[in-house]
Amino acid sequence: EPDPLITEIQDWAAGLGDGVDATPYGLPIKFEDDVVRRNVEWLTADTISSINFTPIHALDGTITPAGCAFERHHSGAIELRKEDYRLMINGLVDKPLIFNYADLERFPREQHVYFCECAANTGMEWAGSQLNGAQFTHGMIHNMEYTGVPLRTLLEEAGLDAAGDLSDKWVYVEGADASSNGRSIPMEKALDDVLVAFKANGEALRKEHGYPVRLVVPGWEGNMWVKWLRRVEVMDGPVESREETSKYTDTLADGTSRKWTWVMDAKSVVTSPSPQAPITHGPGPLVITGLAWSGRGAITGVDVSIDGGKTWQPARLAAPGTDKALARFYLDHVWDGSEMLLQSRARDETGYVQPTKAQLREVRGENSIYHNNCIQTWWVRETGEAENVEVS
Amino acid sequence: DHFVQSVPDNPSMWVAPADSLFVSAANADSEAEAGAKFGLGREALPEEIAAWDLDVRPDGTGLPEGSGDVWTGDELFAEHCAVCHGDFAEGRDNWPKLAGGKDTLADKDPLKTVGSYWPYLSTAWDYVHRSMPFGNAQSLSADDTYAIVAYILYSNDLVDDDFTLSHENFLDVEMPNADGFIVDDRDTAEKHFWTDEPCMENCKESVEITMRAAVLDVTPEDESAEVEASATTEDQQEASAVSAGAEKGEVEVASVDAAAQTDAAESTTMAAPDPELVAAGEGVFRKCKSCHQVGDGAKNRTGPMLNGVVGAPAGHIEGFRYSKPLEKAAAGGLVWTPEELRAFLANPRGYMKGTKMSFAGLKKDEDLDAVIAYLQSFSQ
Known part of the structure; x- marks a missing residue:
């Protein structure tokens, strides 16, 4: 049987499509509208403090489109204008500094592709098979190309002589949202590959990913990738904040818990x-x-x-x-x-x-x-x- | 080794030889060092650092002076925290439980609360002060925070009811699980996962399916899927089981007489609220915001959206799961006249025993007037 899609003239082959300005910033074509982030309602009390999942089952390649890259908020995704953005570096530094967004754009930049995986990814499967889909079992992950300034550059701008021996020092990083989501990071990591990023996949960070500035902590659990980054404090010990004691610690069978389990294993x-x-x-x-x-x-x-x-x-x-x-x-x-x-x-x-x-x-x-x-x-x-x- | 390359601590080690080349190289180094600074940004002012640098550490560093007792904390907790965390910090719905769980950490589903799990009291103080109440962060004074933390300790049977927590006795409080943590030891405890030659053939004799996700059936089918499960997950770990299912099953569908509704709505028609009162009410409504939305695009959250609530029959928002007593009152024809709302908001649990709205109530008459005027400004 000849295929009518071939033998008959189709509308799209005879008529006209959209003009160039139909969608100034495009979305996927409607036929792909099932390729979206999804939430599992029973996981959390409220979507404001919750997580959704990247539709990894429907994507290919390695770069995650920002529009379907999973979100995790602790007090909701806030709207923070570049003009209102401030980043403070304080604590054991030679001179505490405030940067605005325009300042950050004047430091030498780097680009890297990194995955960001929530520590809880696949967490529902500990007790057994539960969720039927790669999106739900493994979708708390995304992978983007980040542009930003090494955290090391900003710390050195403030000066680390005051910190003395750096081998036992930490930075405490927090966001501008109500949760603040503060986390302590050893100085060794902070000076290694941590990025203060303002672009992902070439475009400005999306609101839900921390616009205008987020922290990128390569290879380490997503919770440490503080969004809406507003403060970095050099300290002589960890803060032991809510997100690194009551959460993101791993309780073993005997009731003992591991802390500082930052690295995401293969x-x-x-x-x-x-x-x-x-x-x-x-x-x-x-x-x-x-x-x-x-x-x-x-x-x-x-x-x-x-x-x-x-x-x-x-x-x-x-x-x-x-x-x-x-x-x-x-x-x-x-x-x-x-x-x-x-x-x-x-x-x-x-x-x-x-x-x-x-x-x-x-x-x-x-x-x-x-x-x-x-x-x-x-x-x-x-x-x-x-x-x-x-x-x- | 990626660790910082620092210049030698002792400059005297840099013995300057006669070699002028070396001297200029050293100069170049120091210039490069100076050049590493970009001269960007500005110095942070002490007031700015004080405004943002709020973190409190396990040794008490960062704690402001102050104190608060259990009973003050009880009242503050009822007003600011109980709506999510329950009157006794036992947790509501899927919100975190803050009390209980003693000696459960080695159980199948441990209950991890401030009392049973948190190793440092500073963490609780820091979080309450910095990030709570949910939707109104940083509204609690230092004394309020001490009182609320004292109440959480009391809820966990860690202090007596006459206890006062202050910056002076903060470190005396013993946290039961303080010694319950070890630093990441995967490198040694899981050393056997590093094996360069993984098995490729005849890796096991037989393979049997031992568990299937379809049996549990907790996967969302579509956007409107409502699923309940007793699964273990991050936030659910310390939250109560989803109670909605049980409640939904019990609730009888309220049938409000349409005529009665109309009558009631008509009888409550009144003049537009005073703009000044409305403005004051907007401030009062901040207390309600963590659960209720009002205005353009308002949606149901923990509590129902409140557009048009003044004068409306109780329980009128379709799709919101009201408490059983509210459903009953609605079936009995309750209408939210300003008078009824006033009585409810002054003492929610006194007015309606068993209401899900765990709010202590508005004590001041002017606050009640203002918030009702404010709500009235959002008619449907």
Whole structure:
């Protein structure tokens, strides 16, 4: 049967489309309107202090479009104009300073691509399979190209002689919103790769990501990436704020809790096929794809299993892994139509291999909430539908 | 090693040789050092630092002078905190519980509260003072904060009811879980995860599915999905189980007589409110803002949106889950006349036992007049 889409003249081939100014700042075409951030209502009391999830099941490549990159607020996303923006550097510095936004733009800039992952990503899975979709199990992550000034430059502008020996010093960083979300960061990290960023993916930060200025703390848990950054204080010890004691600490099986668990360990997930991205064609060529990342450095490889971890084969990285950024992997598979237990396993440049859930539970129990970097399993049925499962 | 490259502490180590090249190089270095400064920004003033540098540390550094007792804290807590955290700091809905959970940290679902989990009292003081109440941050004085923190300690059975917390005895309070934390030890405790040769073949004998997400069925289906679960997650960890489901099941649908509604609405028609009173009411309404919205685009939050509430039948906002007693009163024909609102807002829990609105009430007549005038200015 000839395809009428080909044999008949279609409206779009005869008529005219939109003019150039129809959308001065564009949004995705309406046919993609299901590719959106999603919230899980039962997680939190109010969306003002909550989190939503990046639709990673529907994206490809590694850069996350800002418009669907997950949000996490503690007192809501505030509107702060560049003109009203101030950044204070104080504490153990030679001269406490105030910068306005225009000042920040005059310091030498850097650009880096980094992932930002909430420490609670995959946290709902500690007790078992719960949420049916990569967006919900692994969507508290985004990966953007940041432009900004190294925090080190600003600290040196204020002068660190007053701090003396820097090896035991800290910075305390906080935001301008009501939560302030203050966090303590060891000086070693602060002087290493932390960025005071004002652009992401080339454009101004979005309101929900901290416009006009946020902190970028590469490889470390997202909560430390303080949005609407307003103050950096050099200190001789940590503040032990709410966000680093009562939250973002990991309770082990014996009731003891780990603190200062900042680094996000190597992790990966198959984004397609997955519960929200079932196989819609029959047997034959199938692209299995996913994301891998490590807070300790670059991803060096990803293995994929289709039999629940009995055997593994190396996937192909779309590009060599880079420092603390998402890597995209592909396994070009010929599907025989039988059911699969799909898994992926990331390796990073430090030799770390992503553990199974059982391995993690063995060390940490089930009450950690945070830092769950276990191997994820999707049960893909003969129909092509997939479900989040746990396997022995 | 990425650590800071600092110039030698002792300049005398830099013995200047006769070699002029070296001298000029040293000069160049010091110029480069000076040149590393961009001369941008301006010096922060002491008043500015004082306004923003509010953090309080475990050793009490940063605590202002002041004090507050448990009973004052009880009243302040009822007014500012109980709406989310419950009258006894036990938590409401999904909001954090601040009390309880003693000796539960090794249990399957530990209850992590200020008493059971927080290692330092400074954290509570710092957070209450800096970031609470939700929606009206930094409105509490130092004395208020001491009192509220004293009440939270009392709610956790950590102090007696005659206790007064101050900057002087702050460090004497013993936090039960002070020794419950270790510094990240993944490098050693999880050393076995660093294995350069992961298994590729015959990694296990058999594979069985042991758990399925579909069995729990807690995944949102669409935007309007309402799901309840007893899952463990970040904020839910220390929050109560979702109570909405149970409540929704019990609530009878109120059927308000349409004619009665109309009568009531007509009988409450009155002159436009005094603009000065409305302006004053806007200030009073700040106390309500963490739960209620009013005005353009107002939506239901913890409490229902309040556009047109003055003169409206109680429970008139469709889709809002009212408390059972309010639903009952609504079914009985309650209308929010200024008089009824006045009585309710003066003493919410006295007026309506069991109301979800855990607000202490407005004590001053002028505040009651003002806030009702303010609400009246937002007719539907």
